[in-house]
Amino acid sequence: MRRLVLLILALATLLPSLAQAYDVLILQSRRDPAYEEVLSGFRSGQSLSQRVVVLADYAEVDVVRIVREDRPRVILAVGDAAVTASRPIQNLPVIAVMALGVHTRKNAANLTGISMFVQPERYVSMFKSMNLRRVGVVYNEEKSGWYLQQARNAASDAGIELVVRKVSAARETVAQLATLAGKVDALWMLPDTTAVTRETTEAYFRFGQQNSVPVISFALSYLGLGAAAILEIDRVALGRQAFALAAKRLKIENSENSENSENSENSENMPFRFPTKINRTHNPKIFKNLAVTPD
Numbered sequence: 001m002r003r004l005v006l007l008i009l010a011l012a013t014l015l016p017s018l019a020q021a022y023d024v025l026i027l028q029s030r031r032d033p034a035y036e037e038v039l040s041g042f043r044s045g046q047s048l049s050q051r052v053v054v055l056a057d058y059a060e061v062d063v064v065r066i067v068r069e070d071r072p073r074v075i076l077a078v079g080d081a082a083v084t085a086s087r088p089i090q091n092l093p094v095i096a097v098m099a100l101g102v103h104t105r106k107n108a109a110n111l112t113g114i115s116m117f118v119q120p121e122r123y124v125s126m127f128k129s130m131n132l133r134r135v136g137v138v139y140n141e142e143k144s145g146w147y148l149q150q151a152r153n154a155a156s157d158a159g160i161e162l163v164v165r166k167v168s169a170a171r172e173t174v175a176q177l178a179t180l181a182g183k184v185d186a187l188w189m190l191p192d193t194t195a196v197t198r199e200t201t202e203a204y205f206r207f208g209q210q211n212s213v214p215v216i217s218f219a220l221s222y223l224g225l226g227a228a229a230i231l232e233i234d235r236v237a238l239g240r241q242a243f244a245l246a247a248k249r250l251k252i253e254n255s256e257n258s259e260n261s262e263n264s265e266n267s268e269n270m271p272f273r274f275p276t277k278i279n280r281t282h283n284p285k286i287f288k289n290l291a292v293t294p295d
């Protein structure tokens with residue numbers, strides 16, 4: 001009996017974190033209702049063991065130590081701060097959601113996730129249904145240049161011209177918007193944190209009113225400010241999509257450790273996906289004033 005007790009104590013000493021191992025370490029940038037919506041969707045899938053760490057609740061979080069001691073199999077990084085905090089981790093898949101900054105820097109091979117940009121073809125389809133031919137866009141090359149290139153290709157295929165204006169700082173936005181007067185029949189707001197800020201938002205809707213053109217945006221909060229139509233990411237569905245990615249990575253991890261791994265996805269090739277479910281909303285009053293009929 002004494003030997004059994006000693007054996008149990010020895011195992012507990014040698015393997016202190018075995019019981020702590022879990023599937024997903026959720027790094028949450030801060031407490032935010034939008035983030036909670038995403039996590040509710042993530043948790044609506046089949047059960048994955050998880051631990052949540054809200055970075056804003058602590059002065060400093062040592063993610064490397066947490067990973068070493070807890071041994072999670074996947075990291076879900078919610079928000080830009082969480083993505084930054086996860087960068088020292090190279091040996092685990094990191095899935096990023098609700099993070100705009102992932103497109104502005106060179107990402108590690110283990111980083112994947114879901115973009116905060118709606119697939120450009122969705123917007124182009126909306127423009128076409130509204131009989132728009134020239135759509136103005138203000139953007140910052142670093143923040144959304146990659147997206148605008150895809151949008152240009154999609155728009156060109158649909159016979160729509162994107163009239164673009166590039167800005168390097170938010171203070172340039174108002175002046176660049178003014179150069180679009182008389183040259184476009186709609187204005188498209190991107191989730192570009194240089195081109196669209198709290199200080200410049202009003203200028204977009206003022207431009208729309210003064211030039212009698214619809215403003216198309218990406219967040220429901222802009223509908224009350226004068227946006228004609230919105231394509232907004234469904235955050236609960238975004239969470240479900242993130243869960244599917246996590247489950248896939250866990251499955252791939254298992255297959256890579258087996259003899260039949262040749263059909264598994266290469267863990268070094270993990271591109272970002274566009275969100276799959278988008279909610280479209282329009283402002284009937286704006287459409288009526290502009291004599292535009294939504295499809």
